[in-house]
Amino acid sequence: MKNLFRAAAIAVPATLAASAPAMAQSLDQQINDGFANATGWFVSFIFSPFPGTTFPWIVAWLVIAATIFTVYFGLIQFRAFPHSISLVKGDYSDPNDAGEVSHFQALATALSGTVGLGNIAGVAVAVSIGGPGATFWMILAGLMGMASKFTECTLGVKYRNEYDDGTVSGGPMYYMTKGFAERGLPLGRFMAILFSVFCILGALGGGNMFQANQAHAQITNVVGEYPGWITGIVFAGIVFAVIVGGLKSIARVTEKVVPIMGVMYVLTALVILLMNANMIGWAFGEIFRGAFTGAGVAGGMVGALIQGFKRAAFSNEAGVGSAAIAHSAVKTKEPITEGFVSLLEPFIDTVVICTMTALVIIITGQLIMDPSTGMYLLDEGASTIQTVGDNKGVALTSAAFSSAFPAFKYILAIAVILFAFSTMISWSYYGLKAWTFLFGEGHTKELVFKVIFCIFVIIGASASLGPVIDFSDAAIFAMAVVNIVALYCLMPIVKRELISYQSRLKSGEIAKFH
Amino acid sequence: MSRKIVVGYDGSKSAKAALDFSVSLAKAEGGSVVVAHVLEWSPYSFLTPEELEERHKRRGEELERAETAVLKPVVDQLSGSGIAVSTALKYGHITDTLCKIAKDEGADQIIIGRTGHSGLATRIFGSVAGSLAQAAPVPVTIVP
Numbered sequence: 001m002k003n004l005f006r007a008a009a010i011a012v013p014a015t016l017a018a019s020a021p022a023m024a025q026s027l028d029q030q031i032n033d034g035f036a037n038a039t040g041w042f043v044s045f046i047f048s049p050f051p052g053t054t055f056p057w058i059v060a061w062l063v064i065a066a067t068i069f070t071v072y073f074g075l076i077q078f079r080a081f082p083h084s085i086s087l088v089k090g091d092y093s094d095p096n097d098a099g100e101v102s103h104f105q106a107l108a109t110a111l112s113g114t115v116g117l118g119n120i121a122g123v124a125v126a127v128s129i130g131g132p133g134a135t136f137w138m139i140l141a142g143l144m145g146m147a148s149k150f151t152e153c154t155l156g157v158k159y160r161n162e163y164d165d166g167t168v169s170g171g172p173m174y175y176m177t178k179g180f181a182e183r184g185l186p187l188g189r190f191m192a193i194l195f196s197v198f199c200i201l202g203a204l205g206g207g208n209m210f211q212a213n214q215a216h217a218q219i220t221n222v223v224g225e226y227p228g229w230i231t232g233i234v235f236a237g238i239v240f241a242v243i244v245g246g247l248k249s250i251a252r253v254t255e256k257v258v259p260i261m262g263v264m265y266v267l268t269a270l271v272i273l274l275m276n277a278n279m280i281g282w283a284f285g286e287i288f289r290g291a292f293t294g295a296g297v298a299g300g301m302v303g304a305l306i307q308g309f310k311r312a313a314f315s316n317e318a319g320v321g322s323a324a325i326a327h328s329a330v331k332t333k334e335p336i337t338e339g340f341v342s343l344l345e346p347f348i349d350t351v352v353i354c355t356m357t358a359l360v361i362i363i364t365g366q367l368i369m370d371p372s373t374g375m376y377l378l379d380e381g382a383s384t385i386q387t388v389g390d391n392k393g394v395a396l397t398s399a400a401f402s403s404a405f406p407a408f409k410y411i412l413a414i415a416v417i418l419f420a421f422s423t424m425i426s427w428s429y430y431g432l433k434a435w436t437f438l439f440g441e442g443h444t445k446e447l448v449f450k451v452i453f454c455i456f457v458i459i460g461a462s463a464s465l466g467p468v469i470d471f472s473d474a475a476i477f478a479m480a481v482v483n484i485v486a487l488y489c490l491m492p493i494v495k496r497e498l499i500s501y502q503s504r505l506k507s508g509e510i511a512k513f514h
Numbered sequence: 515m516s517r518k519i520v521v522g523y524d525g526s527k528s529a530k531a532a533l534d535f536s537v538s539l540a541k542a543e544g545g546s547v548v549v550a551h552v553l554e555w556s557p558y559s560f561l562t563p564e565e566l567e568e569r570h571k572r573r574g575e576e577l578e579r580a581e582t583a584v585l586k587p588v589v590d591q592l593s594g595s596g597i598a599v600s601t602a603l604k605y606g607h608i609t610d611t612l613c614k615i616a617k618d619e620g621a622d623q624i625i626i627g628r629t630g631h632s633g634l635a636t637r638i639f640g641s642v643a644g645s646l647a648q649a650a651p652v653p654v655t656i657v658p
Contacts, residue, residue: 090557093557095606095614098555098604098605098606099553099555099573099576099577099605100570100573101561101566101569101570102557102558104557104558105557105558105559105560105561105566106566108560108561109560109561109566112560113563165571166568166571166573166574167567167568167570167571168567168570169567248562248564248565252560252562255560255561255562256560258560259560325563326563326566329563329566329567329569329570330566331569331570425562425563426563429562429563429564430563
């Protein structure tokens, strides 16, 4: 009898201990299932392929837009590149405007919103599904996307609202309403509302859940598995303190550390590439081979292309409209100058940083290839390439960097958390701008959005990567659908600004101050 | 010949000493004084999206505060002194901006106070007095 009690006394806590993680896991599982069910229809609509093909219409939509802007503005991204640098350096800024938002500051803030997990985790997803060839299409999409960004940011500044108290608000909602009215086009207001709805979803998806999700993945990668909702609650708490509690100091520290982290990330990648200098030729060979043959990846060449374009758009947000919100605050008399500056954004984000990530993953041999056929080996589901140690997303990037510098795992973990955090802060602002556009300004209304935003941090950290990344992509691309229609309608205005500016630049009316 | 003196002024004790010295010099030589206040600012600093939105408004507030709290009391104080006083209020890097003000005003010399720091802090951050002495287009007087 005594033994029986003792056995029971041991058994009860043991059962409790065993059931606690199970309960936690099932909470994650419930959030995950519920989320996947609730968003599935939206995701399948955005990514539905052209009838009879596997090619999603949304990818074609983005690529065609970027191509049209590139042609319409006569390869502006290459022609204006030196002038863009000159503007960022402040060569054309009036010294009497010192103390106002500079081109550099607008660019840096917009960049800290886009340089995030898309560059680290997103690229890993792209090459593990689309193979090295995805990198080629990603770079191409980045270069073309510069023209989209140029168009939207010029309009963002041109049609921003400047209030009596000196604050400014800008973004696609404003050029849709004011720009459409100016050209006598209908439906401007309707599009602005639609855009705002998608912008809120995008802010909650790619700007929030995807970030929380991958930050959690990175932390577990370093400290071991534990339930996602714990990370979610901690993150949500900090975000809450910043956006609701007005704890600006945290945001300010992040804003200062993020650029340093970004530079460090690129430098480390460069060092790894130099250490494997003899492989760089091979890596580019793989990228080209994969870009045009597919090299065995799911969906072949088209699969590589879709992944490359998708991840580029998700990372640099060209054509999405978010950057137009961030760039609107700059002090300039010429809206087009901000367009020039903003075209550097996809270049830095995609052509430089994303490419670095992809090259490091390829060069350190993370993707497993069958040496006899030259084809990449696919995992059981035949959707992704097998990787060394079966890593996915941010864990794959981490493994690639750690194979050269084991300690980099920890630095990357910190970088990922900071990137995730700064992206969340930026997107909470974009989302809030869309929210106040829809519902009007006011403390309570703004608080409602901010609280919803924090709840989604928890959901994002708990859900698994698949549904989160699908929803994030879908929401951000939905913004692009509306925004690009507006850009088509308003691009003659940008053209007019461009011609006028260039003639005044040539005549010397617009000159350097230094 | 009337001399024009730019005095770097931020309301601190050492700045007041520099101002007193400038005023006595201007009185003795029949010159004028430009009271210059520089708001430290770098166009390469990083701001959050919210700070960007409010920057124009904040700038206005900062300028107004500097005008009323720093410069106006000086102008009032010197109004009866018989010397010509003007002010300059600018954003920028302190040393570069003081040099620029001196150049724009056609001043003959710059007078500043010193913070009294020496050693480690100065080694790391540099000192306004030290770098101004190196960079100024006109003679610089540093008042202890």
